[in-house]
Amino acid sequence: MTTQPDPQWGEAPSRDDLAWDALGNELTPAKSLERVEAAATRVVGQIALVGTVLGAAGLVATVTVLHDWAAKSFAVAAVVASSFAVVIALLCQVLTSATLNSANRLETKAWYRRRVVLRGVALRWAGLLVVAAVLCAIVSVLIAVSVDREAPPHVTVARTVSAPDETGNQHSVLDVVVSSADITPGTRASTTVLDQGGTVLVSAVEHVGADGAVSQELSASADGTDASFTVKVAVGTWSCTTTATAEQSTIACEPG
Missing domain, CATH: 1.20.120 (Four Helix Bundle (Hemerythrin (Met), subunit A))
Known part of the structure; x- marks a missing residue:
């Protein structure tokens, strides 16, 4: 097997x-x-x-x-x-x-x-x-x-009180000076002064020239010795808004 x-x-x-x-x-x-x-x-x-x-x-x-x-x-x-x-x-x-x-x-x-x-x-x-x-x-x-940054504008405000007029009334006077350089030509630059009620007292608008310089001087007045003013500045990419109550101050603008 x-x-x-x-x-x-x-x-x-x-x-x-x-x-x-x-x-x-x-x-x-x-x-x-x-x-x-x-x-x-x-x-x-x-x-x-x-x-x-x-x-x-x-x-x-x-x-x-x-x-x-x-x-x-x-x-x-x-x-x-x-x-x-x-x-x-x-x-x-x-x-x-x-x-x-x-x-x-x-x-x-x-x-x-x-x-x-x-x-x-x-x-x-x-x-x-x-x-x-x-x-x-x-x-x-x-x-x-x-991106090139534009230089911020230099804004100075001076608030004074006028001498009494023939009726004995006094006025608050605000002088605003705005200056800047190296701003892009053609850019819009504006400065506006308003009273405490929001009414525009004076304003200036311009377009920056070929030299890139901005120079604006404004003066506004309001009744009373303690009147306050609102200042609005817009130059290029910069803007600032402030209430002017001091005798003199410099406003610091921020990028808009």
């Missing part, structure tokens, strides 16, 4: 086969989810940090140091993009398994896909928004440093 050899079920796995099998064991849903959770937590933290810093810096710069409209526009775009990135990144942490019936395989698969796929898409968009915010911030800074 002839003895039959034991049946052979394929060849023994090679070293490469064992390596691929080990990789397959690492790519199971549970281990993949663990890696995604760790990476998402790290990415969310980075996006939240960078987005918050960009948003805060953009807001401060828009209010304080940025005066050119283009630079402000890019700064605002950076704030908006970084804010959306932070919101999206934080929403990625909201997905929960509290209502998951883990005994239901279909529910588990659906939850896994939402957790991995939707999270990945959301974080990808959040990352792109951060990149857009960084680019907008860079463009805003480049515009801000490349």
